[in-house]
Amino acid sequence: MLKRKTMNVKALICFLFCFSAMVSFAQDGKDAWESTRIPELVLAFTKTEGWRHKSIEKGVKTLRELGRENGFIVLQTETAADFNPENLKNYKLVVFLNTTGNVLNTQEQAAFKNYIAGGGAFLGIHAATDTEFDWPWYNKLVGAYFNGHPNDPNVRKATLTVTDATHPATAHLPKSWERTDEWYNFKSIDPNIKVLVTLDEGSYEGGTNGNYHPIAWYHENLGGRAFYTGGGHTIESYDEPLFRTHLLKAMLWCFKRDSE
Structure with a gap:
């Protein structure tokens, strides 16, 4: 488990930009210098006060791999004190990767709320x-709350239905997407989310949401972009090409790099 003090993010950005620009210049000449952009920074928050998923480390590794391949940088933290205005303003996206329980205090909650209201972005994965x-604003941000899952086994095969293939995070998916994961049931589903993928409860046992069982959605209701996907419980999830692309395209959408 990673514990760290708040890093000097501005210095890191400067170093990374200068390094990438010099490499591009050396390889491609003057035009490359002019076209090099500062990579987006992503904060992957993995603090847990409840169940801790064994897939967290694999998930962070996957996000970092996607970043190296697509021009963004992922920094991991389990230090809630990093949720302060000075630090958060450096990030284009905050990912709650299998967080559990009450992970932020009142002051940290206020900083995160202001970050989103100011146009910051959020991606929730699985246990987000x-x-x-106990934080109603977060319910609206993440879109729903966990309400149990099938047991014995908790991981099982199910069929997902893509209900909106116009979004970048679902455009590559088949209409009927069969995969294996731990399938959450939900409560307090916000009526303002835009659902992209639903679960077919007839394809597995243990679903309790009935005909309306969203499993991936997005919205822009609180000032910034927000996306949630229910996949990502298992380590194996992060090796699935379709799921990896689903995560990548969700992140690029959060960056407003929709057309990539």
Whole structure:
């Protein structure tokens, strides 16, 4: 588990930009210098106060791989004190990767709320919905709360239905997408989310949401872009090409790099 003090993010950005620009210049000449852009920074928050998923480290590794391949940089933290105005303003996206329980205090919550209101972006993966149950604003941000899952086994095969293939995070997916994961049931589903993918409860046992069982959605209701996907419980999830692209395209959408 990673513990760290708040880093000097501005210095890191400067170093990375200068390094990438020099490399590009050396390889491609003057035009490359002019076209080099500062990479987006992503904060992957993995603090847990409840169940801790074994897939967290694999998830962070996957996000970092996607970043190296697509021009953004992922920094991991489990230090809630990093949720302060001075630090958060450096990030284009904050990812709650299998967080659980109450992970932010009142001051940190206020900083995060202001970050989103100011146009910051949020991506929740799997247990992000098993987080901050006593914070109504977070319910609206993440879109729903965890309400149990099938047991014995908790991981099982199910069929997902893509209900909106116009979004970048679902455009590559088949209409009927069969995969294996731990399938959450939800409560307190916000009526303003825009659902992209639903679960077919007839394809597995243990679903409790009935005919309306969203599993991936997005919205822009609180000032910035927000996306949630229910996949990502298993280590194996992060090796699936379709799921990896789903995550990547969700992140690029959060960056407003929609057309990539």
